[in-house]
Amino acid sequence: MLSPESLKKIDQEIAKYPADQKQSASMSALRIAQQEKGWLANETIEFVAKYLGMPPVAVYEVASFYNMYDLAPVGARKITVCTNLPCALSGGVHAAEYIKKKLGIDFNETTADGKFTLKEGECMGACGDAPVLLVNNHQMCSWMTEEKIDQLLADLQK
Amino acid sequence: MLEIEIDGKQLQVSDGSTVMEAAATVGAYVPHFCYHKKLSIAANCRMCLVQVEKAPKPLPACATPVTNGMKVWTHSEQAVKAQKGVMEFLLINHPLDCPVCDQGGECQLQDLSVGYGGAQSRYEEEKRVVGNKNLGPLVSTDMTRCINCTRCVRFTTEIAGLMELGQAFRGEHAEIMPFVEKTVDSELSGNIIDLCPVGALTSKPFRFAARAWEMSRRKSISPHDSLGSNLIVQVKHDVVKRVLPLENEAVNECWLSDKDRFSYEGLNGEDRLKRPMVKQGGAWIETDWQTAMDYVVRGLKGIRADHGPESIGALGSPHSTLEELFLLQSVVRGLGSGNVDFRLRQSDFSADGRMKGAPWLGMSVSEIAGLDRLLIVGSFFRKDHPLVAQRVRQAVKKGLKVSAINPAFDDWQFALQNQLCVSPSEMSAALAKVLKALVEQGSAALSPEFQALVDSVQVDEQALAIARSLGSGRRVAVWMGNYAVQHQDGVALHALASEIARLSGGRFGVLGEAANSVGGYLAGAVPFGAVSGKNASEMLSTPLKAYVLLGIEPEFDLRDAVAARKAFGAAEMVVMLSAFKFEEALGYADVMLPVSPFTETGGAFVNCEGRTQSFHPVVKNTGDSRPAWKVLRVLGEALGLGNFDYESVDAVRAQILGASGSVDPFRLSNDIDIEPLNPAGVSQGLQRVADIPIHFADPLVRRSAPLQATKDSEAPFARISPATLKTLGLNAGDKVVVRSVSGSATVVVSEDEGVAAGCVRLAAAHSSTWALGSLNGEVSVERI
Ligand code: SF4
Ligand code: FES
Ligand code: FES
Numbered sequence: 001m002l003s004p005e006s007l008k009k010i011d012q013e014i015a016k017y018p019a020d021q022k023q024s025a026s027m028s029a030l031r032i033a034q035q036e037k038g039w040l041a042n043e044t045i046e047f048v049a050k051y052l053g054m055p056p057v058a059v060y061e062v063a064s065f066y067n068m069y070d071l072a073p074v075g076a077r078k079i080t081v082c083t084n085l086p087c088a089l090s091g092g093v094h095a096a097e098y099i100k101k102k103l104g105i106d107f108n109e110t111t112a113d114g115k116f117t118l119k120e121g122e123c124m125g126a127c128g129d130a131p132v133l134l135v136n137n138h139q140m141c142s143w144m145t146e147e148k149i150d151q152l153l154a155d156l157q158k
Numbered sequence: 159m160l161e162i163e164i165d166g167k168q169l170q171v172s173d174g175s176t177v178m179e180a181a182a183t184v185g186a187y188v189p190h191f192c193y194h195k196k197l198s199i200a201a202n203c204r205m206c207l208v209q210v211e212k213a214p215k216p217l218p219a220c221a222t223p224v225t226n227g228m229k230v231w232t233h234s235e236q237a238v239k240a241q242k243g244v245m246e247f248l249l250i251n252h253p254l255d256c257p258v259c260d261q262g263g264e265c266q267l268q269d270l271s272v273g274y275g276g277a278q279s280r281y282e283e284e285k286r287v288v289g290n291k292n293l294g295p296l297v298s299t300d301m302t303r304c305i306n307c308t309r310c311v312r313f314t315t316e317i318a319g320l321m322e323l324g325q326a327f328r329g330e331h332a333e334i335m336p337f338v339e340k341t342v343d344s345e346l347s348g349n350i351i352d353l354c355p356v357g358a359l360t361s362k363p364f365r366f367a368a369r370a371w372e373m374s375r376r377k378s379i380s381p382h383d384s385l386g387s388n389l390i391v392q393v394k395h396d397v398v399k400r401v402l403p404l405e406n407e408a409v410n411e412c413w414l415s416d417k418d419r420f421s422y423e424g425l426n427g428e429d430r431l432k433r434p435m436v437k438q439g440g441a442w443i444e445t446d447w448q449t450a451m452d453y454v455v456r457g458l459k460g461i462r463a464d465h466g467p468e469s470i471g472a473l474g475s476p477h478s479t480l481e482e483l484f485l486l487q488s489v490v491r492g493l494g495s496g497n498v499d500f501r502l503r504q505s506d507f508s509a510d511g512r513m514k515g516a517p518w519l520g521m522s523v524s525e526i527a528g529l530d531r532l533l534i535v536g537s538f539f540r541k542d543h544p545l546v547a548q549r550v551r552q553a554v555k556k557g558l559k560v561s562a563i564n565p566a567f568d569d570w571q572f573a574l575q576n577q578l579c580v581s582p583s584e585m586s587a588a589l590a591k592v593l594k595a596l597v598e599q600g601s602a603a604l605s606p607e608f609q610a611l612v613d614s615v616q617v618d619e620q621a622l623a624i625a626r627s628l629g630s631g632r633r634v635a636v637w638m639g640n641y642a643v644q645h646q647d648g649v650a651l652h653a654l655a656s657e658i659a660r661l662s663g664g665r666f667g668v669l670g671e672a673a674n675s676v677g678g679y680l681a682g683a684v685p686f687g688a689v690s691g692k693n694a695s696e697m698l699s700t701p702l703k704a705y706v707l708l709g710i711e712p713e714f715d716l717r718d719a720v721a722a723r724k725a726f727g728a729a730e731m732v733v734m735l736s737a738f739k740f741e742e743a744l745g746y747a748d749v750m751l752p753v754s755p756f757t758e759t760g761g762a763f764v765n766c767e768g769r770t771q772s773f774h775p776v777v778k779n780t781g782d783s784r785p786a787w788k789v790l791r792v793l794g795e796a797l798g799l800g801n802f803d804y805e806s807v808d809a810v811r812a813q814i815l816g817a818s819g820s821v822d823p824f825r826l827s828n829d830i831d832i833e834p835l836n837p838a839g840v841s842q843g844l845q846r847v848a849d850i851p852i853h854f855a856d857p858l859v860r861r862s863a864p865l866q867a868t869k870d871s872e873a874p875f876a877r878i879s880p881a882t883l884k885t886l887g888l889n890a891g892d893k894v895v896v897r898s899v900s901g902s903a904t905v906v907v908s909e910d911e912g913v914a915a916g917c918v919r920l921a922a923a924h925s926s927t928w929a930l931g932s933l934n935g936e937v938s939v940e941r942i
Contacts, residue, residue: 042338055315057324057337064326 001047006036010051022052026062030069039070067122068137074117075110077156080134081144083120086127095131095144096120102153115157163229177219177230178206186232189241189270191248191355192307193220196412197316203248203307205270207240208232216240238274245274250281251330252356253302260298261357263370267305288333294341295867296348296416298365304334304358310350317413318344319551319571334358343869345544345852348419352402352412363423363864364400368392373399376776379763380418381477381756382859384670385409385523385545386765387418391757391776398422398757398777408524409765415544416868417852417859422757424861431739431752432781442744447782454749455796457731461704462493471497471697473716474683475709476672477856478786479761480770481810483674484681485790485802486708491682492799496691497702500678502710503640503671503717503850503933506648507693511686515827516679517652519766520667521635527553531631531664533592533624534562535655536585537639540570541852541870543669546766547572559631561624563588564641565847566877566919567912576624581914582934583841586647589654590615590837595625596661607834608657614837625662634664640671640850644717646934653832666828670766672856677764680825681814701725708735708786709753711857713742714923720900720931735786738857752783755858759785760807768826770819772811843936844886846898847919854923874921876939877910882917886939896920897938900931904942 002010013028029048034040040063049059063069067080081096096118100106103116110117126132129142141152159170164177164186171180176199181188191203201221208219211229216237219230231237249271256262288301308325311334315321322342326335336342342350351361373392380387387410392400401422403414410418434450435442461469472490474483483500490498501507526549539562540547551572554560561576563585580588590608595617597604604612617625628634636659642651652668659666670676678684685691692700698721705726712722726732726746734740734747737755753759758779762772775785787807794802804810808819815821853859853871865871876896883889890909895902896918903926913919922933930937 046337055321055324055337057326057335057340058321060337061324061326065328 001044002033003036006032007051014052023054023058026052026054026059027066030059030063034069039073067119073110075114077115078117078119078136080119080121080137082122082124082126082130082132084123084127086123087130087132090127090130091145092131095133095149098146098149099153102149116153160224160226160228162224162227165230165232171224175224177208177210177217177222177224177228180224181208181219181230181232188219188232189274190220191266191270191305192309194309194312194353197309197312197353200308200312203305204244205241205248207237207244209234209236209240242274242276245271246276246280248305249275249279251286251302252305253285255303259300259303259357260360260365261303261354265357266355286330291335292341293336293359294343294347294869295864296362296420297342297351298360298362300358300360301333302358303356305356306332306334307355308334309353309355310334310359313350313353314342314344314347317349317548317551318346319548320344320569322347323350341869345416345541345870346413346548348416349403349413361400363420368394368399377404377773378756378776379673379771379773380414381673381763382417382421382856383415383543383545384672384675384766385543386673386763386769386771387414387545388771389414389418391422393777396777398425408522409769409771410545413545413548415852416865417544417855420865421859421862423864424858425755425757426780427738427861427863429739429741429861430780431736431750432783434752434782435739435750437748447784450749450751451792451796454731454733454751454793457733457748458493458704458797461730465703467494468497468691469703470495470706471692471702471704472706472708473502473694473697473710474498474500474678475715475856476500476502476675476678477858478674478678478709479756479759480674480677480681480764480814481761481787481807482708482790483678483683484810484814485787485794486706487681487683488802489706489790489794489797489799490691491689492794492797492801494689496685496689497697498683498691499685499694499697500674500683502694502715503644504648505644505646505695505717505932505934506650507695509649509652509830510684510693511690512831513827514829514831515825516676516764516768517668517670517828518676518768518826519637519669520665520828522767523549523765526550527556529553529558529633529635531628531634531662532558532560533628533634533636533655533658534560534564535589535636535638535651536564536642536645537562537637537669538566538568538641538849539639539669540568542640542671542850544852546669559627561627563592563624564639565845565914565917566849566910575627576620578620578624579912579914581841581917582645582845582847583838584914585642585645586611586650586654586835586838587615587840588621589651589658591617591621592624592628593654593658593661595622596629596658599625599629602661604661605657605832607832608654609834611654611835611837628658628662628664631662631664634659634662636662636664636666638668640669641847643668643671644933647838649830650835650838652828653830653835656828668766668828673763673765676766676768676821676826677762677770680764680821698722698725701728703729704731704733705729706733706735709737709857710734711736711738711740711743711860713925713928714854714860715856718900718932719928735789736857737783738861740857751789752781753786753789754779754783758783759787761785761787762811764821768821768823770815770821772819841936844882844939845917846896846930846934846937847913847917848922848927848933849919850923851921854921860923873926874905874924875908876905877908877913877919878917878939879911879913879915880909882913882915883907883909888939888941892941894939894941896930897940898930898932898935901929903927903930907939
């Protein structure tokens with residue numbers, strides 16, 4: 001189901017906790033699994049659950065709770081715009097609207113070419129940098145004015 | 159102890175109590191939804207907010223530990239304001255569909271909204287809608303009504319032992335669900351219906367059948383497993399509509415197994431027997447009681463005259479009441495025969511006449527919580543004793559270490575310290591090894607009867623581990639499961655297990671196969687004592703001329719259906735007293751007398767701990783059916799046997815138990831005079847391991863359509879371990895013919911790591927497997 005490399009990484013995470021508390025590694029394990037598979041299918045979640053000796057629904061609770069886990073396939077680039085209150089007050093919603101218009105998709109949709117998925121995010125702890133967005137969960141972009149969004153999308157198109 | 163003042167009342171509570179618990183002891187009601195005394199604290203509904211002195215904000219009573227000198231107000235202005243505020247939030251997303259909701263009239267949200275809800279909602283926005291889930295044939299969902307208290311989630315995790323429900327997503331989108339597309343398959347699943355404080359989880363079989371206030375609530379006792387759960391049977395227009403638990407902390411606590419809860423669905427099916435029937439010239443005709451009884455009396459008298467009283471025998475179901483079994487044996491003994499038995503699936507009767515009393519659990523059910531070591535021998539424990547297993551599960555969390563010796567294991571949903579899986583023919587050797595290890599640990603001297611057997615074995619790692627575990631305990635128990643009782647060497651296993659208990663300073667007990675497994679002995683429905691005779695197995699192997707069968711469906715309830723059909727087919731007369739018209743039995747029976755199921759009769763069951771629990775009828779007789787105790791009483795009189803003039807069922811009980819109405823403890827004993835034991839031969843062939851699946855165990859539960867639709871009622875597979883599959887050259891999914899000395903069955907193979915090597919686990923009590931005859935012995939498996 002998962003590659004030996006991913007399993008090795010998961011094992012490293014499991015090793016950080018006492019042997020009877022493998023479930024502590026569930027978030028890391030899901031992250032590693034998503035990195036390999038692109039998104040978390042039910043089978044992937046079930047596999048992770050089995051690997052950690054947890055009931056599948058317990059892992060599903062985790063996977064569905066956090067925004068950064070994708071329970072459905074996403075495009076090559078996933079853009080997550082923060083629309084929580086501080087960001088909303090400083091142009092976050094506008095930034096999201098602008099991206100929607102440019103890509104021709106709504107939240108939770110993927111462009112026809114499979115390149116972009118747009119998601120609504122929760123506070124990223126960078127309210128002072130509003131509007132903020134994340135690319136593929138790892139790349140944080142601050143002060144996203146329309147110009148900077150144009151620039152970003154152009155870079156990502158390449 | 160801590161001092162606390164609640165609503166002006168002073169009281170003392172033990173350390174670690176919560177404000178909620180303290181309030182309950184002074185009768186101060188704190189409104190709540192998520193709190194439940196048997197579940198962990200979640201504190202997520204916030205309905206229980208109370209005012210606490212010096213606390214800046216109201217605090218949740220369920221999650222606030224009492225501190226010394228604390229002052230609490232549960233109904234002060236601040237408290238009520240907070241409670242009303244919470245109620246307003248809870249109602250924001252709750253639909254106003256009480257008129258079409260099954261929970262209406264027994265809904266905690268409805269009740270509390272009368273006390274704390276506003277007359278008008280200030281919320282005008284859109285309400286959330288949550289999709290329903292398919293949880294299986296027993297629990298119906300209306301998830302939009304869910305208030306996310308997570309009681310159901312905590313129940314599956316903590317009480318049933320496997321988290322089958324979870325709360326997925328977050329905040330406004332949070333939803334209670336099973337893992338995608340899965341159903342809730344626990345044998346205790348129905349309890350989430352009771353736990354759900356709103357109408358999100360309701361009973362599927364009961365859906366829209368009646369309103370809570372239209373039904374009367376009548377007490378009864380479950381006729382299924384050996385615990386004897388206390389029931390509230392809800393009745394409307396003389397029909398049983400629903401069964402709920404009657405809380406009894408000493409027996410079922412506040413729970414019921416699904417079998418106890420939903421078996422009532424089998425009461426009034428198509429094949430319910432409503433009129434006496436006799437076979438004349440090969441054709442069945444319905445008749446009246448007089449004619450049918452005359453027929454039976456003439457038949458029995460004639461057979462006694464022609465062939466002697468020993469040619470008559472009776473078999474009674476262990477799910478029959480104490481009084482029924484007593485009168486059944488009175489009739490048989492009155493006729494001069496000792497052929498009577500209720501131990502229908504047992505095969506080893508060599509202890510008969512050497513038992514000191516009725517085998518029982520050897521302790522009370524509530525003492526389970528205090529055990530620290532337990533050995534279970536030969537049991538499909540979780541499915542055979544769902545609520546006893548639940549108690550063990552809770553005890554395991556508090557440090558109980560459980561070991562088990564079995565030919566096949568399922569997941570019991572609690573951790574087993576030692577799990578010894580051996581084939582049926584190796585079971586006595588396995589116990590002997592544990593015994594030898596105990597002797598070597600040097601606790602007490604071995605009784606000489608065991609010496610030869612113990613000398614013949616070598617202690618191994620696993621036996622040593624079990625002996626060490628038992629030896630290190632202070633409150634130890636060793637229990638025989640149903641499988642061990644039914645085993646071909648059942649008496650040897652009994653003796654060995656009880657010696658293990660003795661050497662480890664523990665108590666020995668028998669879990670008990672059915673609601674009245676203890677009571678059957680007390681009623682004298684066994685072929686020893688006053689007049690002895692043939693046991694259940696001999697009555698089939700050496701056929702009799704007449705059989706009286708009480709509450710038995712021969713193909714499924716007897717140890718060897720093939721032998722039974724042969725014996726009954728050859729008999730001159732087979733009289734069945736039954737609540738159902740057994741399809742298969744129409745061929746060989748001669749008379750069918752309609753007798754009442756537990757809901758239409760009174761009587762008592764003696765449960766595994768020796769507790770007598772009596773009950774009254776909850777509905778009127780169906781058709782012409784009559785309580786079996788009355789039928790047997792009349793039969794006794796009509797046969798001119800005398801001493802049958804009981805005026806009531808209570809009078810019959812007094813005859814059995816004495817005026818106290820409870821079991822004299824001296825009549826309960828697991829001691830037997832043992833004879834020296836010798837090593838059993840180890841079987842070389844493939845051995846059958848037959849379990850009796852939870853919903854196949856008795857005629858009533860087999861007729862409950864919703865229970866028959868559960869996962870537990872799947873048609874049996876031939877379950878074989880991966881290694882044995884390989885040696886047999888078989889694969890999971892193969893269709894095979896399983897052959898025994900008596901017949902064959904066509905089934906599908908499945909791989910099961912829990913089954914001992916060299917064994918096929920194949921369930922009994924099912925139409926697809928009865929043709930195999932005996933529950934154990936060697937079988938062959940061949941792919942087709
Ligand atoms: S379904 Fe019922 S018991 Fe479960 S969380 Fe919702 S309201 Fe609570
Ligand atoms: S609200 Fe957007 S980063 Fe905090
Ligand atoms: S009952 Fe206390 S928070 Fe729910």
